[in-house]
Amino acid sequence: MDRKRPKLLILRRDTVEGRMVARHIALEEDTALSHAANQAPDLGEGANQGDQAVAEEETRGEEALIQLESDMLPLGAEVQMHTVSSDRLVLAKGTREGEGCLAQGTGEGSGCVDGPPGAWSEPLGEDDFDNEEEMEGRDNERRPAPKRKWRWKVPVQADDDWEDCSALGPGWKRKVVFRRSTTLPAKRKWDTYYCSPCGDRMRSKVELTKYLRGGVDISRFDFQSGLFLDEKSRLKRLNHLEEVQSSSTSTSRTGTPDLDRNHTSDSLPGTPQRTPQSQASFPHITQSPTVVIHNSLPATRKASLASGSPSLRLEQISPQRLSSVASSSRDVVISHLSQSLLPLSPTKNQLLQSGLQPPSPTKNQLLQSGLQPLSPTKNQLLQSGLQPPSPTKNQLLQSGLQPPSPTKNQLLQSGLQPPSPTKNQLLQSGLQSPSPTKNQLLQSGLQPSSPTRNQLSQLRLQTPEGHRKVVVIRRPDVDLDPITSPPPQHLSLVTQWTQQWSGSNIVLNGHREMDTEKPTCTGRHGQVESVEASSHKPGSYSERIQQLKTANDKDAEKKQSPSIVFRKVGGDKWVLGGKQLEFKEEEFGNSGKTPLYTKVRFIT
């Protein structure tokens, strides 16, 4: 702690144009972020304290604009970088969601949470802004003062918003979009659209009925959920079954709204349970609770984690399981990882992983938690967020979700709407992988992750399929809060974004994602303290951590981190260097030895 820390520079995509604003942030010594900085003192080749100091001097108080040429980074998302030298920045281990998003975690949160993955291009509501300052900034950017506020839309694949609705037959698509109106949250609405194989769109059951005209009996078809009643009943039974089982093994702890999003309640008749895909996939989960295998931790450790005390938790995902998950959706993987790091209640986690439906939160709870369909737009995991995210989904993220009804919101947020990468990918990917029994999961300390809402819909991202194995180390000093922590989707977005340029993995919020053939890996610096902190823990555990640390350090020594190049094009403007990377892909692309940090260079 006494050693000099590199100053964190945060690149935040806080405008609709995708402009990135780099700025230094003051970190409290004990904050999670500052820990991240502390634990990443060695920022790569050429990095040294002197340089860092210089950089601080040169950049202190400055706010540089960086033209982001990629839309991969969600609005509000931030990439933390350490100032290594006057012209070099290194991605910090922690990347967080925009403050706005965080703030929304306790509020409506539709901005992030709702945003469907990739749908930062939707109409905006008053609640999309955290504060007046931000509001003003955006108001000046576009459009006069229209009755409706719109968010610049980033081109995304059309399919991102549309989910297959096999219930109606091949080729049918369905989309659920939460409205981001400025009316009272309780009055929030969502629209469900269907697109026939021919491309005809229907926005009501009436229209659908007319279109089908006898071809298909949709009298028992639930327009909102996209399922036929008999299927819903079946799912309900499965969920009930799981719930009973999990209740007997889980401990009581308050769950987070975000997590709840993944589970829909059947208590509300007529309310959508899940999107077609979600519904279709969760059944699999229910039957095969585990998607991710975590290394087991001593019960006492888990307890400490739950209480929020500093502790190191290593969660290793089975390569095969990850592979199956990652192969179809990287966001899913991230989501799982991120979620697993959260101090979720065993019960909820279990429920989530098993596809069970935790007791649905009350509407007030949802509102308080800031849930809001990402969108409905982003439709959106996580939301995805995580915005059920809707962002149309999408965007679940967040936390800002606000479902008209808990059930619907949850559905949407869990991926229903997200334009997100999502939902389908999530479901298809991990949910169906062979899984250990529920007891095994519990014993291993696994924590299910939840899909995001509209985040899903709103966040919709195209996820590369490069990740197969993921190892996550939870930094003891970074205690993610289920509500305030950045939605997994955002983390994944950031990772994706950075990978697009660096081709490597980075550490997000203290979690490191790796591509890997290595069964176990860990972030290095961040783990040092963790190991020490947990030294009093069971020897086997500490030893293991130490081994991981050692191995990681060795890897770090062997490899140099890749760099993302930013070119200075103006007085204080920077442009991503035409996607130029200052590294050789072969050096760390598939070697399995992923650098801990991705460097970002600012070339003047």
Add this chain to the structure above:
DNA sequence: CACTCCGTCACC
């Protein structure tokens, strides 16, 4: 009151 449906508006 919650939900459905659809007219209408705004943007591209």
Add this chain to the structure above:
DNA sequence: GGTGACGGAGTG
């Protein structure tokens, strides 16, 4: 004009 989203009337 197409699409997405909002507002509000209609319905149970």
